Every structure is written in structure tokens, then in C-alpha cells.
Amino acid sequence: MSEEKFDAIVVGGGLAGLTAAYCLAQAEMEVLVIERGTFCGSKNVTGGRIYTHSLEKVMPGFAEEAPLERKVTKERVALMTEKGVVNIEYASGKPDTPETASYTVLRSKFDKWFAEKCEEVGVMMVPGIRVDSLIKDGDKIVGIDAGGEEMYADVVILADGVNSLLAQSIGLKPELKPEQVAVGCKEVIQLGEDVINQRFGLEGNDGLSMLVAGDPTVGNIGGGFLYTNKDSVSIGIVATCSDIGRVDVSIPDMLERFKNHPSIEPLIKGGLPLEYSAHLVPEGGFDMIPKLYDNGVLVTGDAAAFVINLGYTVRGMDFAVESGRLAAEAVIRAKAADDFSAASLAYYQKLVENSFIYTDMKQYRNFPKLLERHEIFNDVPEIADVLFDRLFRVDGKKPVSLPMFAIDEIAKRTSASKLLELVMVALDAL
Amino acid sequence: MAKKVPVDDKLGYNNFHTDESYAHIEINSDFKDEEEIRKVVLACPAELYKYENGELAFNHEGCLECGTCRVVSGGKVVKSWNHPYGEMGVTYMQG
Ligand SMILES: Cc1cc2nc3c(=O)[nH]c(=O)nc-3n(C[C@H](O)[C@H](O)[C@H](O)COP(=O)(O)OP(=O)(O)OC[C@H]3O[C@@H](n4cnc5c(N)ncnc54)[C@H](O)[C@@H]3O)c2cc1C
Ligand code: SF4
Numbered sequence: 001m002s003e004e005k006f007d008a009i010v011v012g013g014g015l016a017g018l019t020a021a022y023c024l025a026q027a028e029m030e031v032l033v034i035e036r037g038t039f040c041g042s043k044n045v046t047g048g049r050i051y052t053h054s055l056e057k058v059m060p061g062f063a064e065e066a067p068l069e070r071k072v073t074k075e076r077v078a079l080m081t082e083k084g085v086v087n088i089e090y091a092s093g094k095p096d097t098p099e100t101a102s103y104t105v106l107r108s109k110f111d112k113w114f115a116e117k118c119e120e121v122g123v124m125m126v127p128g129i130r131v132d133s134l135i136k137d138g139d140k141i142v143g144i145d146a147g148g149e150e151m152y153a154d155v156v157i158l159a160d161g162v163n164s165l166l167a168q169s170i171g172l173k174p175e176l177k178p179e180q181v182a183v184g185c186k187e188v189i190q191l192g193e194d195v196i197n198q199r200f201g202l203e204g205n206d207g208l209s210m211l212v213a214g215d216p217t218v219g220n221i222g223g224g225f226l227y228t229n230k231d232s233v234s235i236g237i238v239a240t241c242s243d244i245g246r247v248d249v250s251i252p253d254m255l256e257r258f259k260n261h262p263s264i265e266p267l268i269k270g271g272l273p274l275e276y277s278a279h280l281v282p283e284g285g286f287d288m289i290p291k292l293y294d295n296g297v298l299v300t301g302d303a304a305a306f307v308i309n310l311g312y313t314v315r316g317m318d319f320a321v322e323s324g325r326l327a328a329e330a331v332i333r334a335k336a337a338d339d340f341s342a343a344s345l346a347y348y349q350k351l352v353e354n355s356f357i358y359t360d361m362k363q364y365r366n367f368p369k370l371l372e373r374h375e376i377f378n379d380v381p382e383i384a385d386v387l388f389d390r391l392f393r394v395d396g397k398k399p400v401s402l403p404m405f406a407i408d409e410i411a412k413r414t415s416a417s418k419l420l421e422l423v424m425v426a427l428d429a430l
Numbered sequence: 431m432a433k434k435v436p437v438d439d440k441l442g443y444n445n446f447h448t449d450e451s452y453a454h455i456e457i458n459s460d461f462k463d464e465e466e467i468r469k470v471v472l473a474c475p476a477e478l479y480k481y482e483n484g485e486l487a488f489n490h491e492g493c494l495e496c497g498t499c500r501v502v503s504g505g506k507v508v509k510s511w512n513h514p515y516g517e518m519g520v521t522y523m524q525g
Contacts, residue, residue: 036513038447042521043495107525129516147515163497165512176501183498185475187440188524232524241501245469251498252475256434265433275524276440278475278496 006032006124006153008331009144011131011166013040014107015317016301017159018114019058019324020331025122027332032153033115033123034146036130041111044161045186045279047225047314048107048234049209053099054322059117061098067113068103069229070207071096074200077312078263079381080215080224085263086384104207104227104234105317106188134166134297140341141170141296154340156297157327159320162280164303172299173290178242179372180284182222182309185255186236189271193231199267200228211312214381216258218247221371223311224258226267232274233267235259238281238309240371251278281316283309286365292352293345298327306357308364311371319357326351370429375422379413437477441492448491449518455499457488458509466506473502495519 008024010017013035024031037043049072055062075090096102119125135143135150143152158167162181167173191199200208207228216224222239237254249257258264282288288305292298300306301320308315330348334340352358370376386409390402410419457479461467467486471479476494480487486507493514500511513519 036516038517038521041525042523043519044525045522046525108522109525111525127516130513163500163513175505176497178501178504181501183473183475183496187443234524241473241498244473244498244502245465248472250472250474250477252437252440252477253434255475260433273435273440273443275522276437276443276475276494277520277522277525278494278498280497280501 004152006030006151007335008032008155008157009034009151009153010157010159011144012159012161012303013037013115013125013127014044014111014159014161014301014320015114016303016320016324017157018111018118019055019321020157020159020300020328021123022058022118022121023325023328024331025118027328029332029335031123032151033118033125034129034131034144035125035127037127039112039127040115040125041108044107044111045184045277046105046107046317047184047227047236048105048317049102049227049314050105051102051315051318054318054325056098058321058325063098063101063103067109068105070104070202070205072102072104072209073206074202074208076208076210078210078212079384080212080261080263081381081385082215083262084385084389085261086381086388087263104209104229106229106234131160131166134170136170139295141294154296155331155334155345157331158297158299158303159301159324160303162282162302164299167290167299167303170294170297172294172297176280176282177284178244179240180282180288180305182238182240182281182283183251183278184236184238184281185251185278186234186276187255187259187273188229188232188234188275189268189273190232191268191271196228196231196233202228211314212258213311213377215261217254217377218249218257219374219378220244220246221374221377223377225314226264233271235264235268240283281309281314282307283368283371285368286361289361292349293342295342296340298330298345298348300324300327306361308361308367309371310364310367315360322355322357323352326355364429366425366429370425373422373425375414375418383409383413437475441476445521445523446492447518447521449514452515452518453490454512454514454519455488455490455493456509457486457507459486461486461507463506466503470499470503470507473498493519
């Protein structure tokens with residue numbers, strides 16, 4: 001194999017890498033995907049809910065055939081205190097188009113299917129191999145080294161995820177900082193289709209997405225999530241790394257705390273745990289995006305920090321797919337000009353800048369600053385809890401006026417100036 | 431928390447193919463800053479960092495390959511971190 005030279009080598013068979021490879025193969029290019037897992041998807045963890053719009057462009061109608069779990073028709077956002085919960089549930093009831101639909105997904109199954117689709121269009125898949133380093137010729141990346149075996153290509157597309165040691169090794173990005181990433185810790189629990197429909201008020205293939213702030217992370221920056229799959233639920237917590245140690249509760253204990261919350265425990269009771277997983281989420285937002293190209297190399301997906309976490313929505317998969325598609329477009333153009341220099345591949349940067357990836361990430365550029373405010377994860381759920389308690393508790397005693405009570409409860413926790421400051425940060429972030 | 435499931439039991443749900451001949455993570459056992467050690471102990475979803483009697487012990491068996499320990503320790507507790515070799519480590523069937 002070492003004699004052969006590919007048009008492109010893609011490192012990492014996740015959504016970014018597979019999309020890039022799929023598009024390149026469709027343009028008749030010789031492309032190799034190297035994945036360290038036994039199969040594509042065997043190392044990949046998401047929440048998860050995939051917004052389909054970007055993959056729909058690459059593979060129209062894919063949702064008909066792909067192993068997706070359920071179509072999300074119900075949104076639940078919850079504010080939790082140790083024992084209480086304020087749930088907001090929303091169902092739009094409006095019909096979805098293939099572009100606006102979103103589905104719950106289990107990546108080990110989905111990526112495996114996607115890899116098969118790639119093979120069908122001529123991608124060469126090499127799973128079970130870890131790329132150890134990139135090969136340089138002068139200042140140009142010319143190939144990869146995996147366990148001493150060298151493989152060469154005009155361009156290497158890095159789609160190796162959040163822990164992109166390879167992008168770090170060539171100075172495209174620095175080591176991740178604790179405030180830029182969160183750890184996600186998750187279980188998949190089998191309940192059966194009927195039980196899920198009953199417990200979550202769902203029918204047929206309809207699904208629920210639930211995101212939670214407050215108690216699961218004991219007031220640390222982060223939250224809990226729960227997604228209904230076909231016959232299981234994905235339940236987990238996401239907690240920002242710089243907050244670890246702020247309270248004396250470990251990451252695995254936060255997940256247990258969430259699972260045992262009085263409002264969650266009845267939902268998962270009697271289930272059969274299938275898997276326990278953990279994965280980092282880049283959350284630094286726009287300001288964390290590294291340089292996306294250099295001579296002979298491009299960076300995509302989580303490796304490029306293309307994720308936004310707004311608390312009520314998490315998006316990384318639709319960005320990964322789009323960035324893979326755009327990387328392929330830039331490579332196809334570079335191939336036509338037979339120029340894989342940084343100047344030529346800078347076209348990828350331009351494509352990203354003109355895409356929804358940049359627009360959306362830029363819009364929420366200051367959101368990470370809002371999430372840094374612990375009030376949101378501590379005080380807001382508590383205030384919501386006492387207000388609702390006040391609203392619904394009848395004890396025959398003289399009532400206190402609700403507005404006065406609210407002002408009092410807020411004043412107990414924060415000062416007017418701090419509140420104003422929080423509102424200003426929020427306005428800036430949104 | 432009455433019904434806390436031990437992490438060891440949870441790791442039992444997964445498929446692991448542990449590489450006995452290569453530790454993809456190495457720790458700095460000489461590093462003695464308790465606050466830094468505490469953070470890494472709290473951070474690891476697989477509870478692989480054990481701190482007892484002033485000694486930090488680590489074994490990569492059961493690693494979920496998330497990278498959290500590396501990021502949290504900022505080069506102090508964790509000396510080196512890499513992905514396991516191909517096919518080694520955890521194989522997720524759900525994801
Ligand atoms: C807990 C959690 C919840 C999330 N929830 C959502 C959600 O609901 N919706 C959403 O859109 N996004 C969500 N995200 C984000 C989303 O999962 C990611 O943005 C997305 O998976 C990124 O895809 P990727 O292809 O860039 O990277 P990955 O899927 O991580 O793929 C990287 C691939 O590269 C391989 N690899 C790495 N290094 C090497 C090497 N040296 N050699 C060979 N192969 C290598 C890996 O094995 C892996 O297969 C969530 C993330 C987490 C962790
Ligand atoms: S990579 Fe994750 S699971 Fe493995 S030792 Fe580090 S923190 Fe623990």
C-alpha cells in the first residue's frame with residue numbers, strides 16, 4: 001500500500017470524516033478513511049439528536065433508510081433542584097420537511113451504516129488502525145504514519161474529533177483548555193418501545209428530547225439530557241471541565257444523582273442498562289475555532305470545535321456533516337487546479353465562513369460567557385422552584401402577594417447590580 | 431443516594447479489548463499536589479484514578495477514552511495521553 005498515493009486520506013470515520021469521504025468518492029476521487037475503532041461508530045458518543053438539514057444535502061432522503069431512532073416531536077426543558085423540577089414542554093405540531101426534521105440517534109449504529117454507504121460509492125475504509133502521526137515534506141503534509149506503515153495523499157483531512165492530537169501535533173490548534181470543553185457521561189438504558197411511549201406520552205416513532213439545568217451538575221456549569229430512542233433512552237450529564245472540583249461530587253456521581261432524581265427515576269425504572277460511555281464536547285464556541293487549513297491538510301468537525309451548546313439545544317453533528325461536505329468541495333477544487341497548498345486550501349475557510357456554521361457560531365459567540373455564570377445553574381432553578389411552590393401550595397394561611405414574594409426570593413440570592421449584569425451578559429449572548 | 435450503581439458495574443456493560451502491553455495513558459506518580467489530584471479523581475467517568483494514603487494509582491483498563499483527565503490535569507497529573515492502538519480499548523455498540 002505504501003507505494004500508492006491517494007487523492008485524499010481522511011483520518012477519523014465519524015460524521016465529519018464520512019461525509020467528506022462520501023462527497024469525494026462521488027466526485028470520482030480516490031479516498032481512504034482510516035478509523036481507529038473496530039468499526040466506524042465504535043468510538044463515537046453523542047447525546048443525541050441530529051438535525052438533518054446538512055446531511056439531507058449530501059444524501060437526499062437518507063432518513064428513510066438510515067438507522068435513526070425516533071423523530072423528535074416533543075421538547076422538554078427542565079430546571080431542577082435537589083427534589084423539585086419545573087418542566088416546560090413544547091410540541092410544535094407543525095409538519096416537518098426532510099430539512100427541518102430532527103431525530104434521536106445512536107452513533108455506533110448510525111456511523112456504521114454511513115460507512116457502508118461510503119463503501120458503496122467507492123470509499124476505501126480501513127477500520128481498526130490508529131494514525132500515529134502526520135508525515136511532512138518540508139512544510140507540507142503529505143501523508144500519515146500508522147504503526148510504521150506510511151500512506152501518502154495529496155491532502156489529509158483531519159476528522160479525528162475533539163481530541164485531535166494530530167491537529168495539535170502540527171500546531172494548527174493548541175491543547176484543549178478546561179473551560180473550552182465539557183465531559184459528557186452517558187448511559188443507554190433499554191425500556192422497550194411500549195414503556196417509552198407510555199412514560200413519555202409518545203406514539204409510534206415520535207420522540208422526546210429533554211435538556212435539564214440545575215441539580216444534575218450540582219450547580220456546576222452543564223446539565224442533564226435525556227433522549228428517547230426506539231426501545232431505549234440515552235440519559236446523561238454534560239459538565240464543563242473547568243468546574244470539576246468546584247463541588248465534591250464526581251462526574252459519575254452526577255449522572256447517578258440525575259438518574260435518581262424524583263422526576264427522572266420513575267421514567268427509567270426497571271430498565272436494562274446497555275452501555276456506559278463518556279466523551280468530551282467542545283464548547284468554547286466561535287473563539288475556539290482554530291486555523292482550518294495548511295499545506296496539504298484540512299480540519300473538520302469537532303477537531304475544528306464546530307459545536308454550539310445553548311443548554312436547550314446542542315449542535316455538533318449537523319456542523320460536522322457540513323464541514324465534511326465543504327472540505328470535500330475545497331479538495332475537489334484543489335484537485336482540478338492540482339494545487340494543494342495552503343493558499344489553495346484556504347478556499348475551505350472561505351466556504352465555512354459563508355456557511356451556516358460561521359453564521360450560527362458567530363451569533364452565539366458570547367454564549368459561553370453566559371454559561372460561565374453559575375447563577376443560571378444554581379439560583380435560577382431554585383428561584384423557579386420556590387415560585388412554583390408558592391403558586392401551587394395551599395395551606396390555609398394568609399397568602400403573600402406573588403410579585404413581592406418573587407422579588408424577595410430573588411433579592412435573597414442576588415443583588416440588583418448582579419442581576420442587571422447577568423441580564424446584560426444574556427442580551428450580549430443571544 | 432440510595433441506589434447508586436457502582437462505576438465498576440457500569441463498565442461491565444461495555445465491551446473492552448484491553449491492551450495489556452501498552453498503556454495509552456501514563457501518570458506522574460511523583461506529582462503530589464492534592465488539589466490537582468482531587469480534580470482528576472473527581473473527573474474520570476470510569477473512576478480509574480484512585481488516591482489512597484497519599485498515593486495515586488491508575489490503571490487504563492476500563493478507560494472510556496474521553497480525554498477528560500488530560501484536559502483537567504493540564505499536563506500535571508497525566509504525563510502522557512494517547513488513543514489506544516486500533517481495535518483496542520472500548521468498543522461502543524450504542525454510542
Ligand atoms: C454527550 C454529548 C452530547 C451531544 N449531543 C449532541 C446532540 O444532541 N446533537 C448534536 O448535533 N451534537 C451533539 N454532540 C456533539 C456531536 O456528538 C459531535 O459534534 C460530533 O459527533 C462530531 O463529529 P466528528 O465526526 O467531528 O467527530 P467524532 O464523531 O468524534 O469522530 C472522530 C473519529 O475519529 C476517530 N479517530 C480519532 N483519532 C484517530 C486517529 N489518530 N486515527 C484514526 N482514527 C481516529 C475516532 O475514533 C472517531 O471515530 C454531543 C456530544 C456529546 C459528547
Ligand atoms: S480518558 Fe477519560 S475514562 Fe480514560 S482515564 Fe482519562 S478521564 Fe478516565
